[in-house]
Amino acid sequence: xxxxxxALALLSLVGLWFIGLGxxxxxxxxxxLLGLLVLLLGLIWLKxxxxxxxIVSQFVxxxxxxxxxxxxxxxxxxxxxLADNLPWLVLSIVISTLLSLGITAWICQRLLQAKSANAxxxxxxx
Amino acid sequence: MLSIYSAHNPYxxxxxxxxxxxxxxxISLVIFRLLGRRPVFHxxxxxxxxxxxxxxxxxxxxxxYQAHTNVLTWLxxxxxVALAVPLYTQLRSIRQNTLAIMLPILIGGLIAPVLxxxxxxxxxxxxHVRLSLLTKSITSPLxxxxxxxxxxxxxxxxxxVIFTGIVGAVFASVVYRIxxxxxxxxxxxxxxxxxxxxxxxxxxxxxxxxxxxxxxxxCINGVLTAIVLPLLFxxxx
Numbered sequence: 081x082x083x084x085x086x087a088l089a090l091l092s093l094v095g096l097w098f099i100g101l102g103x104x105x106x107x108x109x110x111x112x113l114l115g116l117l118v119l120l121l122g123l124i125w126l127k128x129x130x131x132x133x134x135i136v137s138q139f140v141x142x143x144x145x146x147x148x149x150x151x152x153x154x155x156x157x158x159x160x161x162l163a164d165n166l167p168w169l170v171l172s173i174v175i176s177t178l179l180s181l182g183i184t185a186w187i188c189q190r191l192l193q194a195k196s197a198n199a200x201x202x203x204x205x206x
Numbered sequence: 207m208l209s210i211y212s213a214h215n216p217y218x219x220x221x222x223x224x225x226x227x228x229x230x231x232x233i234s235l236v237i238f239r240l241l242g243r244r245p246v247f248h249x250x251x252x253x254x255x256x257x258x259x260x261x262x263x264x265x266x267x268x269x270x271y272q273a274h275t276n277v278l279t280w281l282x283x284x285x286x287v288a289l290a291v292p293l294y295t296q297l298r299s300i301r302q303n304t305l306a307i308m309l310p311i312l313i314g315g316l317i318a319p320v321l322x323x324x325x326x327x328x329x330x331x332x333x334h335v336r337l338s339l340l341t342k343s344i345t346s347p348l349x350x351x352x353x354x355x356x357x358x359x360x361x362x363x364x365x366x367v368i369f370t371g372i373v374g375a376v377f378a379s380v381v382y383r384i385x386x387x388x389x390x391x392x393x394x395x396x397x398x399x400x401x402x403x404x405x406x407x408x409x410x411x412x413x414x415x416x417x418x419x420x421x422x423x424x425c426i427n428g429v430l431t432a433i434v435l436p437l438l439f440x441x442x443x
Contacts, residue, residue, distance in 0.1 A: 090284075093284040093285070093287050093288055094284045096284070096287045097283040097284040097286075097287050100283075100287070101283075108355065108436050108437065108440045109355075109432065109433060109436055109437075110347075110348055110351030110352055110355065110432050110436070111283060111351065112282070112283040112284075112286035112287055112347050112348065112351060113286070113348060113351070113428075113429060113432045113433070115283070115284070115286070115287035116286060116287050116289055116290045116293075116429070117290075117429075119287055119288075119290035119291075120290040120293060120294055123290060123291070123294040124294070124297070129291055129294060129295070133291065134291060136288070137288035137291040137292075138291075140284075140285045140288045141285065141288055141289065141291075141292070141403075144282070144285050144403060145231065145249060145250060145253075146227065146228060146231040146278065147278050147279065147281050147282045147285055147347075148250070148282070148346050148364065148368065149227050149230070149231060149250075149253050149257070149275070149278065150227065150271065150272045150275040150276065150278050150279050151272070151279050151282075151346065151350065151360070151361060151364040152250060152253070152254060152364055152365060152368055153254065153257055153258075153261075153268050153271060153272065154268065154272070154361030154362065154364065154365055155254060155365045156254075156258060156261075156268045157268050157269070157361060158359075158361065158362050158365060162335070165326075165329050165330075165331060168325070168326060168329055169326065169329075170369075171325070172321075172322050172325030172326050173322055173339075173342065173366065173369055173370055173373065174373050175321070175325060176317075176318055176319075176321035176322035176324075176325060176342075177318065177322075177342075177343075177370050177373045177374050177377075177400060177401065178373070178374075178377055178381050179317070179321055180314050180317050180318035180321060180343070180396075180399075180400045181314075181374055181377075181378060181381045181396050181397070181400045181401070182381045182382075182384065182385040182387070182396075183313065183314065183317060183385075184310045184311070184313060184314030184317075184395065184396035184399050184400060184423075185310070185381075185382060185385060185387040185389075185392045185393055185395070185396035186385050186387060186392070187309065187310040187313055187314075188306055188307070188309075188310035188389070188391065188392035188395045188396065189387055189388070189389045189392035191303075191305060191306035191309060191310065192303065192306045192389055192391060192392060193389075195303065195305075195306055
């Protein structure tokens with residue numbers, strides 16, 4: 081019977097996406113985001129994660145990459161049209177990504193240090 | 207296979223291409239593991255290369271391939287809904303460290319696309335290309351839909367997202383050494399915020415705490431960007 085619960089959990093994710101799709105006609109946000117928010121509210125209301133949902137979501141998120149494959153193949157469509165600007169595009173993405181990574185982590189570390197200086201329990205003892 | 211393909215049965219070609227895609231994905235995972243799970247050999251790189259060879263050999267265009275496999279792209283929607291589960295498990299951390307979590311995500315989520323756009327300011331790029339950069343730090347399914355909302359090119363947005371993710375995952379440890387980041391929470395949060403799902407996967411390879419905080423960055427920045435960008439374009443267009 082366990083597979084039936086997993087199938088139900090998987091179907092509920094699809095169902096929540098359709099609920100998100102329905103909501104997106106009133107709210108100008110992506111359907112998947114609205115579905116996510118509905119599920120989050122549901123979990124807050126339930127106060128726990130059903131076991132089947134936990135296992136299914138771990139599996140789905142772990143193998144999400146395969147769902148990206150068709151969209152990623154689009155790289156072949158743009159490689160030609162962007163050829164002249166490709167080196168700059170790549171350079172700009174690399175530099176902005178590395179800078180943002182460092183700055184974001186630095187700010188977070190500073191804020192956590194400031195907090196643990198005021199509180200007896202340090203961040204890394206949790 | 208060519209003779210089956212030329213039968214022009216849309217369901218049959220969809221099934222064949224889905225099987226090929228999943229096969230190529232599994233082969234790429236095996237190669238990635240054999241090469242020691244180094245971020246430089248990200249499975250996506252092998253997927254693109256192998257599928258490009260298959261498509262060229264069989265003589266099927268990228269657009270036809272995408273049409274046959276669009277059920278996979280569609281399933282990204284329900285898969286994104288599943289992000290609510292790791293987000294829910296981190297609610298307690300958010301309540302305890304609201305400022306130290308929200309402020310870096312807000313700043314990181316803002317400067318990543320702005321810096322990328324600034325670097326391209328002088329290039330004669332099409333506006334749709336520029337708009338496609340704005341979703342570079344959020345996970346692909348949200349990027350596809352958000353990019354559609356704001357007039358970017360979803361296919362290009364995804365390519366940029368995946369490239370950003372690989373760059374972040376590959377160079378994170380070097381960047382953290384330069385910026386002297388020792389806190390696991392800070393390392394994880396930045397990885398998830400800037401390098402989304404691919405950075406988060408890298409975070410879990412480093413340790414559980416980095417992975418957990420990466421999930422937070424991934425979800426919150428994804429949600430915020432997907433909310434803020436369409437609203438901005440809705441208000442100003």
